[in-house]
Amino acid sequence: xxxxxxxIDQVRLIDVDQYxxxxxTEVEMEKSPKGLSEDVIRFISAKKGEPEWMLxxxxxxxxxxxTMKEPAWARVSYDKIDxxxxxxxxxxxxxxxxxxLDEVDPEILKTYEKLGIPLREQEIxxxxxxxxxxxxxxVFDSVSVATTFKEELAxxxxxFMPISEAxxxxxxxxxxxxxxxxxxxDNFFATLNSAVFxxxxxxxxxxxxxxxxxxxTYFRINExxxxxxxxxLIIADKGSYVSYLxxxxxxxxxxxxxxxxxxxxxxxxxxxxxxxxxxxxxxxxAQGKGGIYNFVTKRGDCRGKNSVITWTxxxxxxxxxxxxxxxxxxxxxSRGEFYxxxxxxxxxxxxxxxxxxHLGKNTTSRIISKGIAAGRSENTYRxxxxxxxxxxxxxxxxxxxxxxxxxxxxxxxxxxxxSKNATAVFEHEATTSKISEDQMFYCQQRGLSxxxxxxxxxNGFVKDxxxxxxxxxxxxxxxxxxxxxxxxVG
Amino acid sequence: xxxxxNLIVQIEDKRILNGLNLTVNxxxxxAIMGPNGSGKSTLSYVIAGKExxxxxxxxxLLNGENVLEMEPDQxxxxxxxxxxxxxxxxxxxxxxxxxxxxxxxxxxxxxxAELTTPDxxxxxxxxxxxxxIPKDMLKRALNVGFSGGEKKxxxxxxxxxxxxxxxxxDETDSGLDIxxxxxVSEGVNALRSSDRAFLVITHYQxxxxxxxxxxVHVMSSGRIVxxxxxxxxxELEANGYADYRDSEAA
Numbered sequence: 001x002x003x004x005x006x007x008i009d010q011v012r013l014i015d016v017d018q019y020x021x022x023x024x025t026e027v028e029m030e031k032s033p034k035g036l037s038e039d040v041i042r043f044i045s046a047k048k049g050e051p052e053w054m055l056x057x058x059x060x061x062x063x064x065x066x067t068m069k070e071p072a073w074a075r076v077s078y079d080k081i082d083x084x085x086x087x088x089x090x091x092x093x094x095x096x097x098x099x100x101l102d103e104v105d106p107e108i109l110k111t112y113e114k115l116g117i118p119l120r121e122q123e124i125x126x127x128x129x130x131x132x133x134x135x136x137x138x139v140f141d142s143v144s145v146a147t148t149f150k151e152e153l154a155x156x157x158x159x160f161m162p163i164s165e166a167x168x169x170x171x172x173x174x175x176x177x178x179x180x181x182x183x184x185x186d187n188f189f190a191t192l193n194s195a196v197f198x199x200x201x202x203x204x205x206x207x208x209x210x211x212x213x214x215x216x217t218y219f220r221i222n223e224x225x226x227x228x229x230x231x232x233l234i235i236a237d238k239g240s241y242v243s244y245l246x247x248x249x250x251x252x253x254x255x256x257x258x259x260x261x262x263x264x265x266x267x268x269x270x271x272x273x274x275x276x277x278x279x280x281x282x283x284x285x286a287q288g289k290g291g292i293y294n295f296v297t298k299r300g301d302c303r304g305k306n307s308v309i310t311w312t313x314x315x316x317x318x319x320x321x322x323x324x325x326x327x328x329x330x331x332x333x334s335r336g337e338f339y340x341x342x343x344x345x346x347x348x349x350x351x352x353x354x355x356x357x358h359l360g361k362n363t364t365s366r367i368i369s370k371g372i373a374a375g376r377s378e379n380t381y382r383x384x385x386x387x388x389x390x391x392x393x394x395x396x397x398x399x400x401x402x403x404x405x406x407x408x409x410x411x412x413x414x415x416x417x418x419s420k421n422a423t424a425v426f427e428h429e430a431t432t433s434k435i436s437e438d439q440m441f442y443c444q445q446r447g448l449s450x451x452x453x454x455x456x457x458x459n460g461f462v463k464d465x466x467x468x469x470x471x472x473x474x475x476x477x478x479x480x481x482x483x484x485x486x487x488x489v490g
Numbered sequence: 491x492x493x494x495x496n497l498i499v500q501i502e503d504k505r506i507l508n509g510l511n512l513t514v515n516x517x518x519x520x521a522i523m524g525p526n527g528s529g530k531s532t533l534s535y536v537i538a539g540k541e542x543x544x545x546x547x548x549x550x551l552l553n554g555e556n557v558l559e560m561e562p563d564q565x566x567x568x569x570x571x572x573x574x575x576x577x578x579x580x581x582x583x584x585x586x587x588x589x590x591x592x593x594x595x596x597x598x599x600x601x602x603a604e605l606t607t608p609d610x611x612x613x614x615x616x617x618x619x620x621x622x623i624p625k626d627m628l629k630r631a632l633n634v635g636f637s638g639g640e641k642k643x644x645x646x647x648x649x650x651x652x653x654x655x656x657x658x659x660d661e662t663d664s665g666l667d668i669x670x671x672x673x674v675s676e677g678v679n680a681l682r683s684s685d686r687a688f689l690v691i692t693h694y695q696x697x698x699x700x701x702x703x704x705x706v707h708v709m710s711s712g713r714i715v716x717x718x719x720x721x722x723x724x725e726l727e728a729n730g731y732a733d734y735r736d737s738e739a740a
Contacts, residue, residue: 437541442578444562445538445571446588446648447596452563456591460582460631 025110032089038062041195044089048164048198051171061184061194068188074351075380075412076320078256078293086227086258088196091140135160137201137217139230149213156212158242159204163231166202173204177235181264181301181328189260189322190297193229197262200230205240205271214470216245227258234264236271238304243274245473256284256319261296269304269331274312276469277325278477281317283484286375288347291319298325299355302334302363310337311354312468314477316484319348324382326355329363329391336365339465341477343484344377344409353383353414358394358424367398370462373409374485380412387424394424402432403461405454405485455482491516491687492537492656497548499529499536499712506532508712509548514656517684521698522691523723524709525731530691531575533709534660537689538572539565552656566592567599571654573645575661580632585644588632589614593651617650621677639670646677657681658689663697675700695727710734 032043041062045055070081135149137160153160159170167174184194201217219230236242259281265273275298284291294317300309311325327336338354356365365385373379379402387394402411413430435457443453459466459478466474492514499507506529514520524530536543537550539562550557557565580588594604605613618628621643633641642662649657659678663671678701682688690701698706698720706722707714708731715734716722 436578439578439580441538441540441562442574443580443592445566445574446592446652447563447566447599448592449561449563449595452591452595456583456588457580460580463582 029090031087031091034087035084036062036086036088036196040088044196044198047089047091048167050164050167053171053175054167057179057184058195061191062196064185065188065191065195068191070188074322074382075378075414076322076349076351078320078349081256081258081293083192088227088229089198135213135215137162137215139199139201139217139219139228152212157206157209158211159202160215161202163200163202163233164198166233170202170204173235174202174233177266178231178233178264181266181299182262182297187297189295190262193231193260193262193297196227197229197231200232200261200263201234202232203234203242203244205236205242207238207240209237209240211240211242214243214245216247218247227260229259230261232261232263233266234273234275235266236268236273236307238268239270240268241272243470244276245470246275246277247280256291256293258293258295259318261298263296263298263325265298265300265309267300267302267304267307267309267331267334270306271304272308272310273300274310275300275325276473277311277313277315278473278480279313279315279317279321280480282319283317283346283348284319286346288319291348292317294318294321294323296321296323298323299328300326300336301328302331302336302360303328304334305331305360306333307331308335308337310339310468312339312465313341313352314465314469314473314480315340315342315350315352316480318350321348321350321352323352324354326357326384327365328357328359329365329394330359331363332360333362334360335363337468338365338367338369339468340369341372341462341465341481342370342379342381343372343374343481344379345373345375345484346377347375348377350378351380351382353381355384356386356396357384358387358391358396360391362393363391364395365397367396367400368464369398369400370465371400371402371411372405372458372461372481372485373402373411374405376408378410378412380414382414382416384416384418385426385428386416386418387421387426389420391421392423394419394421394426396424396426398426398428398430399464400428400430401461402430403458404432404434405458451482454485458482458485491518491553492689493549493551494537495549495551497533497536497550498546499532499543500546501532501543506543506712507536510709510713512707512714514687514689516687517682518705519682519688519690519701519703521703521706521720521723522689522709522714523693523695523706523726525734526693528709529712530709531660532712534572534658534689534691537565537658538562538570563595564599566652566654567596569655570658571649571652571656572658573642573649573660573662575664577633577641577645579634581634583632584629585632586614586628589628589648589651592648596652613651614647617647620680621647621650622673623647638665639667639674642666642670642674643677646674650677650681655685656687656689658691659701660691661693662690663692663694671697671700695723698723708734 032040041058182190205211267273281292281294302309309327315321329336336356342350342352344350354367369381371379371381381400385396400413404411411432415428417426440453494512497507497510522530590610623643703720706718708716
């Protein structure tokens with residue numbers, strides 16, 4: 001773990017105010033009228049230049065949504081959200097369909113620079129250090145402001161673009177797959193998203209193609225009182241492979257902001273999708289004021305035989321996280337994996353986990369979840385593993401560990417296991433532990449400060465999951481975890 | 491080197507140390523022997539700075555500095571090392587990683603440059619070879635699944651690497667077979683030097699056949715009740731602690 005030292009240095013650099021992405025960008029915005037109505041949906045659809053079918057899809061979703069109730073089963077509590085007090089669309093004014101980076105508002109480019117997200121290809125290409133290249137789609141509030149390496153990806157036949165563009169340029173693909181994994185009617189937040197989603201990424205990998213670079217989307221909520229409703233759709237055609245990374249930050253604000261995304265993954269025969277998230281939305285202050293409500297529906301469909309979908313997530317941000325990246329194991333011999341680190345501190349509430357739904361024969365799944373609770377936070381793992389009656393030979397292994405720091409936080413594990421097939425073998429392991437005072441004393445006796453000792457022990461705790469992240473992300477994640485736990489000891 | 495004056499310590503209202511006085515000089519190996527519950531382990535924890543103990547009176551001076559005012563990690567950087575009777579497990583953290591993190595933390599605290607990786611590896615390998623620690627043990631998570639003997643060797647490896655000036659061995663012989671005892675003792679003896687002192691805490695004379703002390707202190711009811719040369723240990727071995735227990739009762 002060479003990054004331990006780096007982690008600690010990083011922690012030291014941070015002042016009392018721990019969230020370093022909390023700055024705001026001054027840029028002129030164009031917004032929809034506040035609140036939600038058919039007109040607002042028409043406004044969004046028109047802004048995006050959408051075809052009629054898309055508008056109808058949205059309006060149907062909206063009608064449906066009006067009849068739905070907000071779910072209350074998660075172990076989280078928050079004041080009622082006023083859905084009419086939110087702007088559903090906000091876009092930088094100067095960003096009317098920029099053709100190249102030169103047309104993007106320099107303030108926005110600066111924002112991404114500050115966040116450490118490389119958007120300028122030439123800078124990456126000219127970099128002294130041969131960085132691994134990552135194609136980035138940058139989403140700023142409701143619109144995608146830049147997508148890099150488009151040409152190079154196009155050569156490989158890979159489509160990577162904002163979903164609003166894909167709706168116009170590849171309507172057949174979008175119509176075929178959108179809503180096929182997370183139906184419009186799926187749940188309250190997914191239905192809301194279907195009505196008002198603004199941007200997100202679209203990825204299509206053609207048969208037999210191994211995507212030549214990592215794809216990444218960086219989400220930034222900047223504007224006040226806006227919700228971000230992104231929609232991501234990734235299709236890996238037969239025998240293809242793609243690794244996709246997602247990062248998120250937001251400015252510090254006293255009000256809560258809503259983020260209700262939908263992500264759909266489809267893996268056809270022999271295809272593999274790796275989806276990694278480092279979620280670092282603003283978590284609110286120590287008293288629980290402000291922060292993002294992260295109510296997200298993520299689901300992957302292993303539609304083809306031998307297909308593989310892997311979710312890896314590092315969740316450190318958001319006031320409330322409600323998120324269950326899942327796999328439908330439809331194809332025979334398909335495999336689903338879920339690796340998660342969820343860190344909560346202060347007043348954060350996390351209710352997260354996964355669903356592994358075994359439908360096909362000889363399907364396998366693996367769940368490794370590490371929850372770390374500190375401060376006065378509540379951290380819940382909620383997971384479902386189920387075997388359909390035709391899922392002969394289904395196998396699951398679940399390992400669910402919680403680590404408590406201090407004595408005012410809570411860790412909870414809520415596993416649901418359902419098997420309708422006698423040949424299915426499901427294993428579940430769970431532990432809850434505390435960083436013991438003896439462990440701390442031992443580390444300190446060897447010269448580590450309290451902070452250093454905590455960082456080391458926590459990094460050891462999450463090691464099994466970190467190794468599933470792409471390298472750069474793993475280092476970043478390790479730093480982030482330590483930063484999130486800053487001030488949790490003593 | 492180390493000077494303890496009138497140390498009075500309690501834990502949860504129970505008094506463990508009752509005005510303990512002890513001096514250990516540079517280059518000296520001092521043994522502390524005594525029956526169970528006499529406060530030997532408490533003494534080692536209090537010197538190292540464990541939180542649970544409440545120091546009511548007295549002082550502990552290391553080279554003239556009052557260590558009671560320092561955090562445990564500051565004491566470590568100042569040269570205090572405690573070889574634990576029951577070393578702790580740190581899951582997921584490779585022994586090598588732990589060694590490097592601690593060594594560099596101490597060097598940093600003392601204002602020294604961090605070691606380069608090749609330098610560090612050279613030092614670890616040299617020390618590991620002497621303690622007959624196989625390389626794959628260094629890759630395993632610290633103390634996780636280690637045998638009793640492996641854990642104790644890992645303690646001495648850390649000691650060899652950190653080069654502390656004041657070493658406390660708390661019941662290092664417990665749980666060791668004869669071969670492991672020899673290896674561990676040789677490791678300790680190799681570290682004996684004119685500017686390093688040792689406090690060897692043990693129940694049994696056996697360890698002192700391998701690590702021969704300059705002085706032997708007998709501890710009872712939280713005090714040093716007798717001090718002598720190495721022959722005192724033999725005497726205790728022959729007669730037991732009964733004499734000293736009686737003196738408590740009286």
